[in-house]
Amino acid sequence: MEVTFQFDWSAAFGSIPYLLPGIPWTLLISFGGLAIGFFIGIFFGLLRISPLRWLRWPAIVYVEVFRGTPILVQVLFIFYGLPQLLGGPINALVAGIAAIAVNSGAYISEIVRGGVQSIERGQSEASLSLGLSRTQAFRYVIWPQAFRRMIPALGNQSIISIKDTSLFSVIGVGELVRQGQIYIATTFTALEVYFMVALMYLAITWTLSILLRQLERRGLAG
Amino acid sequence: MNDTTPPIVRMQQLNKHFGNLHVLNNIDLDIVPGEVVVIIGASGSGKSTLIRCINGLEEFQSGNLVVDSSELLPYGKSTQALQTIRTEVGMVFQQFNLFPHLSVLDNVTLAPMKVRGLSRDDAISSATRLLDRVGIADQADKYPSHLSGGQQQRVALARALAMEPRLMLFDEPTSALDPEMIGEVLDAMRELAKEGMTMVIVTHEMGFAREVADRVIFIHKGEIAEQGPPEKLFDTPQHERTQSFLARVLKH
Numbered sequence: 001m002e003v004t005f006q007f008d009w010s011a012a013f014g015s016i017p018y019l020l021p022g023i024p025w026t027l028l029i030s031f032g033g034l035a036i037g038f039f040i041g042i043f044f045g046l047l048r049i050s051p052l053r054w055l056r057w058p059a060i061v062y063v064e065v066f067r068g069t070p071i072l073v074q075v076l077f078i079f080y081g082l083p084q085l086l087g088g089p090i091n092a093l094v095a096g097i098a099a100i101a102v103n104s105g106a107y108i109s110e111i112v113r114g115g116v117q118s119i120e121r122g123q124s125e126a127s128l129s130l131g132l133s134r135t136q137a138f139r140y141v142i143w144p145q146a147f148r149r150m151i152p153a154l155g156n157q158s159i160i161s162i163k164d165t166s167l168f169s170v171i172g173v174g175e176l177v178r179q180g181q182i183y184i185a186t187t188f189t190a191l192e193v194y195f196m197v198a199l200m201y202l203a204i205t206w207t208l209s210i211l212l213r214q215l216e217r218r219g220l221a222g
Numbered sequence: 223m224n225d226t227t228p229p230i231v232r233m234q235q236l237n238k239h240f241g242n243l244h245v246l247n248n249i250d251l252d253i254v255p256g257e258v259v260v261i262i263g264a265s266g267s268g269k270s271t272l273i274r275c276i277n278g279l280e281e282f283q284s285g286n287l288v289v290d291s292s293e294l295l296p297y298g299k300s301t302q303a304l305q306t307i308r309t310e311v312g313m314v315f316q317q318f319n320l321f322p323h324l325s326v327l328d329n330v331t332l333a334p335m336k337v338r339g340l341s342r343d344d345a346i347s348s349a350t351r352l353l354d355r356v357g358i359a360d361q362a363d364k365y366p367s368h369l370s371g372g373q374q375q376r377v378a379l380a381r382a383l384a385m386e387p388r389l390m391l392f393d394e395p396t397s398a399l400d401p402e403m404i405g406e407v408l409d410a411m412r413e414l415a416k417e418g419m420t421m422v423i424v425t426h427e428m429g430f431a432r433e434v435a436d437r438v439i440f441i442h443k444g445e446i447a448e449q450g451p452p453e454k455l456f457d458t459p460q461h462e463r464t465q466s467f468l469a470r471v472l473k474h
Contacts, residue, residue, distance in 0.1 A: 125279055126319035126378075130333035130385055131309035140332060144323050 012192035015183050019196055022179035026204070029093065029175060030162040033100020037161070038154075040101060041108025048113045059109065066106035072167045075099035079171040092173040096165060104161045111157065115150035116142060155212035159205045166201070176200055227254045230389055230420055231276055236285035238271060238444075245271050246282065247444040255388070258421045260431040260452070263441035264467060269424045272441065273391045276422065277311045278304045290388055309337055312382030316394040318374045320366035320381070326353065327362040330381045338385065345384070352380040356410045372403030376410050383414075390414065392423040428471060432456055440464045 047059035066074070079095040119142050127137035169178040180197040184190050231253040238246040245268045253259055261269045274280040276289055281298040288294070290310045292303040321329050330352060331345035340348070353359040356376040358369075366374055375395060382390060392411065396404040408430050415421055415434050425431060431438055432452040439449040440461070448461040459465045 120317075120319075122315060122317050122319035123321065126313075126315060126321070127333075129277055129279065129308055129311075129313040129315075129391075130381070131305065131337040132333060133305065136336050140336065141321050145321075148323065 007195075008189060008192055011187065011189040012196050015180070015187075015189070015193045015196050018183040019176060019179050019193070019200060022174060022176035023200060023204070025093070025173060025175040026162065026165050026201075029096040029100060029165045029168065029173065030158070032097040033165075034104055034158055034161050036097070036101035037104030037108055040105030041112050044105065044109035045112025045116070048109060049116060063106045063109055066102050067110075071099060071103045071164050072170070074103055075168055075171060092168070092171045095171055096168040096173050096175075099168070100161050100164065103164070104157055107157050107160075108154065111150050111153045112146075114153070115146035118149055119145050151212065151216055155208065158208060158212075162205055162208070163201060227256075229253055230255050230290055231422070232286070232288045233275075234286040236275065236282050236287060238268075238275065238280065238282040245444050246275070249285070249444075249446060251439070251446065253389075253420065253422060255420050256418050258415045258419075258434055258436045259423070259439060260435040260437070261422065261424045261439045261441060262426070262428070262431060262467070262471075263447075267441045268444040269441045270393050273313075273393055273422050273424055276389075276391060277308055277313055279313075309385060310387055311389045311391060312385055312387035313391040313393065314375065314378050314382055314395045316397050318366070318371070318378045318398070320374055320378055322366050325363055325365055326358065326369070326377050329366065329377060330384045333381070334384050349380070349384055352383050353377070355413075356380050357406070370403060371399045372406045375399065375403075375407045379407075379410055379414075389420045389422070392421065392425065394424050394426070396425065396427060426471065428456070428468075440467065442467070 044059040044062050047055050048063070050056055050059075075095055078098050079090055079092060082095075083089050123141055123145065124134075124137050127141045128134070132140070165175055166177045168175055169181060172178065176197050180193045184193050187193070229252040231251065233249055233251040236246055236249040236251075237244070249272060251272075261272065263269045271280050275282050275287065275294075278294055278298060278300075281296070283296050285296070286293070289307045292300075292306045294300050294303055294307065298304070320326075321332070324332065327346065327349055330349035331340075331342070334340040334345045334348065335342060350359060350362065353362055356379055358373050358376055358380075361369060361373060361377075366377065369377065379395075395411070396407050399407060404427070408427065411421070411423070412430075412434055423431075423435075435452045437449060438452045438455045440447050440455065440459075440463070442461075442463045448455060448459060448464045455464065456468065459468055
């Protein structure tokens with residue numbers, strides 16, 4: 001019996017119209033979750049460097065819990081587990097966004113902490129010596145510099161989170177992988193379709209990389 | 223100096239510890255308006271810590287400290303006074319500490335706008351005047367990293383002066399500079415002293431100290447070992463520690 005491995009380009013191209021509708025969902029979950037995760041990250045990242053111990057420990061617990069458990073478990077917990085507590089179902093899209101938010105929030109809070117702590121002590125001393133309050137020193141001097149240093153790590157986290165959304169096919173949200181799976185179920189062209197799915201992730205993450213590199217370059221010019 | 227002028231800084235029995243280390247030991251120090259005080263001493267003697275106590279960048283554990291009629295309490299427990307003092311006391315640091323993300327002009331205008339509430343136009347015109355005075359008006363739109371060390375330190379001086387301080391602290395302002403740039407910074411400080419600014423300067427520039435200081439203080443192991451007019455302290459030091467310190471630093 002002769003076995004031939006053939007990549008069927010027409011099957012690959014043919015899947016595109018079925019995959020494309022998944023892209024907005026992938027983007028919505030990723031960037032919706034990351035936007036919320038960014039604020040969670042700033043909140044806990046700043047708590048983490050507070051001089052007060054009782055403000056620091058909730059941040060430590062948060063990071064350990066959400067960085068230390070798999071995002072797949074987190075989204076299953078939110079989508080299947082939480083409804084038992086809430087007494088009603090949770091929309092799969094909301095569950096996906098929430099999972100990205102709490103998960104990326106844990107990593108981003110570490111990025112924020114590292115960024116702020118990397119700013120030399122002399123910067124805040126100079127600000128305070130000029131009469132700026134601690135809040136003003138943070139807002140006008142520390143944060144703008146810290147944020148610039150955080151950009152590469154934030155970009156990295158964004159790319160990781162975009163790829164993490166592929167796991168959410170398990171809760172049935174119609175993102176890229178889910179769209180691919182549905183299509184494969186009728187055509188049995190797994191090789192071609194997953195290849196196209198991979199290409200689409202690559203198109204998204206590559207575009208983001210290019211944008212980030214420009215942002216970094218502009219940041220460094222200042 | 224007139225003995226009846228009320229001091230702008232009054233330090234009494236000030237003590238500071240870093241763990242087991244007694245960094246400042248019962249310091250008594252009065253500084254009157256218009257006075258230029260230079261503090262000398264070996265590294266680790268506590269001279270930087272001493273001036274950093276004056277604007278509350280360092281906490282102390284006991285003693286009295288009144289700066290410009292605001293009282294600073296031990297352990298930094300005086301937030302309001304601290305804020306008041308810092309708006310009236312300027313400081314120039316060894317490492318310049320310019321804000322690298324802001325242009326030279328924005329470095330100088332930030333505090334007057336945010337703390338004093340000056341309009342942008344007023345802040346800019348006063349900043350331009352100050353930058354002109356320290357000889358770098360033409361660099362106003364550049365970022366600090368594009369300036370030489372000497373230029374950066376002069377911007378730092380202009381930045382502090384923009385708050386119109388009543389007292390200026392200098393923490394080894396020329397120690398991080400290449401030798402050929404020390405002169406331009408000392409010149410700017412000399413000008414300031416001539417204009418009557420009250421200055422407390424920690425430095426290793428003994429020639430400058432002799433020329434500009436009204437009083438030189440020698441600190442040894444956290445204590446004021448000896449103080450007096452520069453001629454007296456440099457030419458006829460009484461304390462054996464002062465003699466050996468001066469012998470070491472004046473040799474080269």
